[in-house]
Amino acid sequence: MYPDPASVTRIASLGGGPIGGGWAAHFLARGYDVTAYLHDPSEQEAFHLIVQTGWKCLTELGLAPGAALERLRVVTDLEEALDGAQFVQESAPERLEIKQALYHRMGEIVPPDVVIGSSTSGLMMSDIQATCASPERCVIGHPFNPPYLLPLVEIVGGKKTAPEAVAWAGRFYECAGKAPLLMKKEIPGFVATRLQEALWREALHMVANGEATPEDIDIALRNGPAPRMVSQGQCMAFHVACGAGGMATNLDQFGPALKLPWTRLEAPELTQELRDRMVDGCNAMAGDQHFEEMAAQRDRDIVAVLKALRHSRAD
C-alpha cells in the first residue's frame, strides 16, 4: 500500500521552530524537495536562520548529490504545504489539542498512503491520532536535538497505527540518512530520553545534596562515559570490558553490586530471563567479532574522537 521508501523525493516539514527547521535542513541536505509550513509569516526569519545554521554543518558533513537550499519552499498555507508530499514530518508545538486538530485536518487532506511522522518528544501517538480519520499511517518519528546533526530517530506507532507504517518509517528514515530505532512499545519518554532523564534526575539529586556542582556533572560526563559512548552503547561497553566472558561475566560477577547505593534508581531483579536477554542481545550485536577486535575498534574510535575534539576546539 505504501510506496517504496526509496522513491520518496518530496517532503512536507510542518513547524517553524528549531525542530521543524532542523528537519527541513536535514532533508534538503539529503537531496529532497522540501516544503516547509509555518504557522505564521512572522516565523520566516528565525526559520531561515535555523535552516542556514544546519546547512553549514550538513555541508561540512557532506551533501547528497543534487542537494540544494533552493529546493526549499516555505508556505503558510497548510494545504499548499501538504500538496504532493510523499512524507510528512510534523513538528508542531507540543500541545495535544494543537496536534490533534492538525492530525484531524491532515486525515482529511493527506492521502492515506502517505506516512506522517511526529517529532513529539512528550506526547503519545495514541492520543495524537485519536481524532484522525486515517490514523493507520501516523507514527512517532522523534529526533534528538540538534535534529540536523544527531542521527537518532525513535519510531513507534499508536494504538491505531498499522505495523506496516511503522516498518515503512524505519526504512524511509534510513534512506534519509538517519539511524532509526523501531521501538517495541509506546512508552513515555521513548528510549533515549528515558535514559537521559534517569541520568539527569540523578544529576539533580547530586546537586541538591551538595555532592556535585553542575560543572562537576559535565566534567564527569564529557571526560568519562561520553567519548566511549559514541563508539559503544552502555551494553556493548560492558560486554567488551569483561573480555571473553562478556555480558554474562558482567552480570554474574557484578549482579550483586546492582543492589549497592550507586544511584537513587532502584535496580530491577536480575532474573534469569533478564540476564539471558542482556547476554543474548550483546552476543547478537557482537556477531562473530572477538572482544579484542571490538576493544581495538573502541580505542580507535575514542582516539579519533579525542583528536577531532581537539581540532574542533583549536580552530
Add this chain to the structure above:
Amino acid sequence: MYPDPASVTRIASLGGGPIGGGWAAHFLARGYDVTAYLHDPSEQEAFHLIVQTGWKCLTELGLAPGAALERLRVVTDLEEALDGAQFVQESAPERLEIKQALYHRMGEIVPPDVVIGSSTSGLMMSDIQATCASPERCVIGHPFNPPYLLPLVEIVGGKKTAPEAVAWAGRFYECAGKAPLLMKKEIPGFVATRLQEALWREALHMVANGEATPEDIDIALRNGPAPRMVSQGQCMAFHVACGAGGMATNLDQFGPALKLPWTRLEAPELTQELRDRMVDGCNAMAGDQHFEEMAAQRDRDIVAVLKALRHSRAD
C-alpha cells in the same frame, strides 16, 4: 609539605590488571619514569600486552617529549617498586582486606609527603586508609575505562585525608594530562559511575519490561545523546538548548515535566535552592559566551566527532 606536582618525574603503578597496566601506559606516554609492581611474575605477559595496546593509542594521540616505553620497569617486589616514587597509583584488586593490608604496609615504607592515589571504583577511602599509619596523603584517583584513553580522574579523600593532599592530586593529575574532578563528598559510585549507573539501571528495567532490547539501548545512546555529550555535559546541553533563557528557562518551563514517568528514577523536589544552584552553575560555566556561540561550538564538535567516527570505522 608536598612537593611541586610539576616536579614529579617518577611514579609507582601498583597492579598488573587492565587498570594498573592502563595507568602505566598513560604515565609513560606523558614522559614519566614508571615502576610497575605486579603481585606475581605470571602476570608479566598480560601486563605488557595491556601496556602495548595503550601505547599504540597514546602514540596516535601524541606522546610527551622524552616519553618512551623503555622508561618502564616491572618488578614483583613492593619495596623496590615504591623506592624513589614521587607519586603512587594503586590499582590492586577491589577487595577491602587486600587494599587495607597494602595501605598499612605503604604507611610504613612510603614517605608521608608522597601522595597515594587509589583507582578503586567501589570502595571508600575512609575504609581503605583505616589502618594506614599516614592516611593524610591517601586519596581516591579513580579513572574511567580504558584508563589510558579517557581523561577523567575522580578525586576525593577519606575521613583522615588532608585537604592539601586532595588539592595536590588535582594539580598533579592535571600536570599528567588528565581531566581531574575534585569531588565535594565521599559517596559510593563517585560522580561519573553514579550517573552511568542510573542510566544502566533504567536500561535494565526497559529490557526486563520488553520496552527495548540491548541493541535498542545502544542504538539510542550512540546516535542520540553521546555525540553531543562529548561536547557538552547534560547541564550545558540543556542550558544551550534553551537559548538566551538557558537553564533558568529549562527548569522553570520543564520543571513540572520532571514529575512525568519518563524514567523509574524519582525526581528531586525542584526547590528554589536547587534551581539556583543549577542556573548559577551553568552561567558560571558559560562565562561570557553567548548561547549562539556555544551552540555553534557544539555543532562543530558534533560534526568533527561524526566525521572522525566515519573515518575510524572505514579504515
